[in-house]
Amino acid sequence: MRDPSLFTEEFLEAMSLLPPEDPVRLGFEADMAHADVAIRSRYQQLLKEAVAFRHALQVSLPAGLTEQLLEIPARARVRRHSRFLTRFRAAAAAAIVLMLLAPATAWFLPAGGYERIEKLPAAAAAAVNSPLQVPGTQPSNLGETFANSPLPFFAILPQPKKGTQFLGGGLTTLVGKPAAFGRYRADHHNFTLFFISVNDFPLFGDGQLPMAMTPEGDESLCYWTDGPCVGIMVSEPGGASEPSQVVDMRPLRFNR
Amino acid sequence: MPNPRHSDDNPYESWVHEWAPALYRLALRLCGKRELAEDLLQETFFEAWKSRDKLADRDKARAWLFQILRNRWSHHLRDSSRRLKPSHNQESLDQAKSTQPDAVKQIAESDFVQRALDQIEDDLKLPFLLVVMEGYSCQEAADSLQIPLGTVLSRLHRARQALRAVLGRPVAPAQPLEKP
Numbered sequence: 001m002r003d004p005s006l007f008t009e010e011f012l013e014a015m016s017l018l019p020p021e022d023p024v025r026l027g028f029e030a031d032m033a034h035a036d037v038a039i040r041s042r043y044q045q046l047l048k049e050a051v052a053f054r055h056a057l058q059v060s061l062p063a064g065l066t067e068q069l070l071e072i073p074a075r076a077r078v079r080r081h082s083r084f085l086t087r088f089r090a091a092a093a094a095a096i097v098l099m100l101l102a103p104a105t106a107w108f109l110p111a112g113g114y115e116r117i118e119k120l121p122a123a124a125a126a127a128v129n130s131p132l133q134v135p136g137t138q139p140s141n142l143g144e145t146f147a148n149s150p151l152p153f154f155a156i157l158p159q160p161k162k163g164t165q166f167l168g169g170g171l172t173t174l175v176g177k178p179a180a181f182g183r184y185r186a187d188h189h190n191f192t193l194f195f196i197s198v199n200d201f202p203l204f205g206d207g208q209l210p211m212a213m214t215p216e217g218d219e220s221l222c223y224w225t226d227g228p229c230v231g232i233m234v235s236e237p238g239g240a241s242e243p244s245q246v247v248d249m250r251p252l253r254f255n256r
Numbered sequence: 257m258p259n260p261r262h263s264d265d266n267p268y269e270s271w272v273h274e275w276a277p278a279l280y281r282l283a284l285r286l287c288g289k290r291e292l293a294e295d296l297l298q299e300t301f302f303e304a305w306k307s308r309d310k311l312a313d314r315d316k317a318r319a320w321l322f323q324i325l326r327n328r329w330s331h332h333l334r335d336s337s338r339r340l341k342p343s344h345n346q347e348s349l350d351q352a353k354s355t356q357p358d359a360v361k362q363i364a365e366s367d368f369v370q371r372a373l374d375q376i377e378d379d380l381k382l383p384f385l386l387v388v389m390e391g392y393s394c395q396e397a398a399d400s401l402q403i404p405l406g407t408v409l410s411r412l413h414r415a416r417q418a419l420r421a422v423l424g425r426p427v428a429p430a431q432p433l434e435k436p
Contacts, residue, residue, distance in 0.1 A: 013416050014409040017384070022393040024405070050388065053419075056369040057389040059284055061277045065294060069272045069301045199335060 006031065007039045016046035017053070092231075095244075152197050152228050157182035158247040169193075184246050191246050194232040267314055268305055275321050276301070278390055282322065285385050286329050288374045296332065300325045319400055326382070372422040376415060383408050384415035 011028070018025035032040060157180070160166045167190075169182035177200035184191045233246070279300060284293035303324050311320050373381055383401060386392040387408070398405040 010410070010413040014412040017388050017412050017416065018394055019387070019391045024394045024409075053369065053388050053416075057281070057285060057385070059281050061280050062290070062294065065280065065297065066272060066276055069276055069298065070269060072298070072302050073268060073305050 007035055009042075012039070012043050012046055016043060016050045151178050151180060151195065152199070158193070160184050160186075160247055161245070163187070164246050182247075186246050189236045191236070192234045193247065194230075194234070196230045196232070198228055198230050267311075267317070268301075268308060271304060271317055271321060272301065275318055278318075279321060279325050281389060282385055283325060283329070285370065285373055285389065286378070286381065287332075288370055292332075296325060296328050299328045303328065319396075322386075322400065329378075368423070369419070372419045375422045376418040380411050380415035380418060383411045384419075387412060 006028075015025050015028045032043060157166075157169045164184050164186040167183040167185055169180065172179050172181055177196060179194050179196040181192055181194045184193070276297065280293060280297050283296040283300075284290060287293055287296065300321065304321055307324075311317060373385075383397050383403075386397045386400060387394065392400065394405055394408050398408045401408070403411075
């Protein structure tokens, strides 16, 4: 018979959690055959509990997620060859220069009211793909700074360019992270400008777009990082590809 | 037309079909939030697709994918600089302790187990999930987590004790049951 110290409660608990075919467990159970009946009874109790744990932990893959995962390579290829990125880097550089030159106080406007949207359906993809169907959106003032927002910067809704209509904006969440957004319409196309914290989406720092923010279909999506802020513009198919065509790309955020 | 699930030319698809359910399960049990679990899964497969050429031995895809997921989870914890807060308050926990005497019945309530999992550290939770939920052998878990086999057993026991404590069942003292 094995050393009695083998059949401690710790060992019984650990061994009963192992899969039935685990060699370690099989060896232990071989020794168990010679153990006291009280120990074997206790082991059976623990096995029953382990099975309950195993069953309780099972969950199913949400519907549609497999398809989304299968689309990742195609999306990544599109992103890699995005013709917008190069142009956007230039636009972002210009915006940064302008931002450094502009007097910050001119843009520091008092915060207006806004309706906070706690959650968007199906995370950013839904918001990105249907920017005009965001429920509960209330127009905000241009120049909104969202001073009381959870964003680590003051996001400012930019002025629309001539021929562009400002539809509204506010605070929302993208994949559970706070974001400010403004919506515009130009040439019969809708645009949504999001501002998020780069810390909430670290992949931006690697030059990669988080998968949860990858648009589907023919929508174009342009983004740039500026300090703690990430600006993202989503356009409907056929719409302008650069935010500078839609809005005034003067300073859009300030550090808190 | 070849079945993509078994295509050597497109291992990515076979990974999705074969391992996505298990990876999602682990992600959900680690973070406790469906939306975040889906994000973690998407990031995991995105990383896998980007790094697919680095996997020399395709038979080790499972361990490789699970490692990526754990890295993404660690990354998330680091970036958020906080642990995810448990989805219940102390009052409900105390109530659970006092009104759920039947441990097996209690465990059968999956949501209750999740709330208990939220209370224990990843060091204990990971071996528990890999072994109990994913059916890793003790040695596989040790290899995957790069810890000694004895440590896996110790953490399994400690995780179980911690879960049981949260679930409200009295924890028996650790001592030999066999008569000397």
